[in-house]
């Protein structure tokens with residue numbers, strides 16, 4: 001055993017990891033060390049200026065860019081799943097969209113675990129507590145921002161606000177969507193997101209800068225003597241002590257810094273917060289997981305927990321400029337677009353100067369106007385009945401196929417599918433985010449597409465029924481895992497995403513958005529039938545970055561890996577706190593959800 005240096009060691013200084021570390025060190029007698037593979041990137045313009053996301057090193061150095069294995073249902077393509085590699089994790093490179101999902105989807109977390117502390121009504125106070133919300137000013141209100149103060153908090157750590165610039169296309173799109181039957185949302189964080197509106201952003205409204213997890217949970221507390229953050233430190237494994245009361249007990253953590261292997265001792269717990277792909281990797285390298293998979297990778301198993309890395313849910317979609325998903329885009333006669341920033345570098349320089357001068361202009365605009373579509377928006381009642389009946393008939397088949405031969409997990413996935421389909425029938429499982437991109441978004445590179453201005457309607461698949469897995473293939477901690485999200489493995493996911501393209505097309509030519517429409521670019525006039533759209537999508541969609549579930553919080557009888565206090569089954573002092581514990585995907589961007597887990601560590605409530 002190692003001499004304990006710290007009470008807690010947090011593996012991964014990302015969104016959830018920094019939340020935990022800052023909360024624990026509020027007690028001056030508690031010592032915490034955070035080990036983060038990336039560095040502190042808060043000072044980079046591509047991190048702090050909202051409109052510069054995607055430029056500079058945001059998607060190279062600051063990104064793990066995990067490659068998937070060939071995706072069987074997407075023509076055997078290898079896709080990239082983005083995940084932030086920096087202090088603050090994915091919140092450093094994300095789109096700062098900060099809404100909440102449908103209430104009933106959060107309730108499923110509690111339902112699967114028979115635990116009412118993991119439900120919308122139990123989580124809402126924590127959602128509120130974690131944010132420092134700045135209501136819209138007169139200009140923002142006049143530009144269409146709506147909010148309900150009852151669902152916001154005004155004294156938390158994550159700064160939440162709205163941008164200082166609104167693209168005309170977005171306003172036209174919201175009107176068009178309302179014309180197609182989407183209600184105007186009073187607030188996209190109210191738990192009823194089947195509507196259209198302007199999403200709140202994790203943004204410091206006073207400065208118009210990104211508020212990442214580092215901004216919220218590290219920078220204000222960096223000088224705490226009981227908090228130590230080691231950057232450029234890649235954790236290779238957890239070190240085990242003799243068993244404590246029959247349970248596996250961590251005594252320290254091994255990590256690599258500057259090509260040296262170091263160790264750090266702990267007296268209380270290790271908190272694994274390395275993200276949905278990073279966390280199962282750390283557990284497997286430490287000997288926790290499916291013994292067969294571990295042995296094949298050259299790791300000696302210490303605890304056989306065969307569902308580590310399973311129940312992995314993601315969706316193929318993405319809408320940063322070069323990380324696309326499914327969209328319909330059209331040429332537009334409007335000139336103030338994001339394309340203008342690429343087409344005219346003088347204009348781009350002027351806009352950047354404007355941002356530095358008074359925090360306005362195109363670069364101050366973080367995304368975005370968005371809406372969440374329900375089954376009724378993309379399927380006729382007959383189509384929906386048919387798809388749900390088919391999914392019900394094949395429920396056992398898919399649950400078994402997705403569970404990698406684990407009968408408990410097959411039950412867990414069957415339970416999730418049963419609940420999802422019941423929600424589908426009640427129009428409460430919301431399969432798509434629709435949003436307007438004021439510029440090009442799609443599969444064609446800047447040089448290969450016409451040098452024009454565009455409007456894009458993105459359609460992002462949420463709440464997928466497909467489940468895949470992520471596992472190590474080597475005992476070398478610097479080797480990437482084999483990531484298989486099994487995108488489009490379930491037919492309902494495919495149908496929903498095809499429906500999203502049809503809805504996007506309808507929106508592009510609905511008044512008043514039609515007033516700026518000068519012809520479709522993609523998918524293009526040769527892709528009209530569902531089959532043609534589907535075949536095209538299979539060749540172009542890329543990864544969404546909202547992966548969850550690889551270390552699911554579920555009972556062991558349903559194939560879970562952690563209990564509702566987020567302890568790993570069979571361990572005395574290993575907890576997982578990050579998006580990997582989310583057992584059932586929800587229809588929202590995730591940061592809100594991973595900073596609000598209602599657990600107690602050493603009697604200290606996390607949020």
Ligand SMILES: Cc1cc2nc3c(=O)[nH]c(=O)nc-3n(C[C@H](O)[C@H](O)[C@H](O)COP(=O)(O)OP(=O)(O)OC[C@H]3O[C@@H](n4cnc5c(N)ncnc54)[C@H](O)[C@@H]3O)c2cc1C
Nearest residue numbers: 012014015016089090094095096097235278579589590591
């Ligand atoms: C491009 C992109 C856009 C997104 N857009 C949005 C959005 O607009 N709104 C929203 O709410 N969500 C968005 N998301 C999703 C959201 O940001 C993530 O789901 C969330 O931040 C995940 O939090 P986490 O704590 O689970 O993991 P992360 O925040 O990813 O943290 C994991 C941390 O662990 C570190 N790590 C991993 N392995 C090791 C290791 N072995 N040793 C040491 N450190 C390690 C990583 O470097 C990282 O810092 C987006 C994500 C991406 C990638």
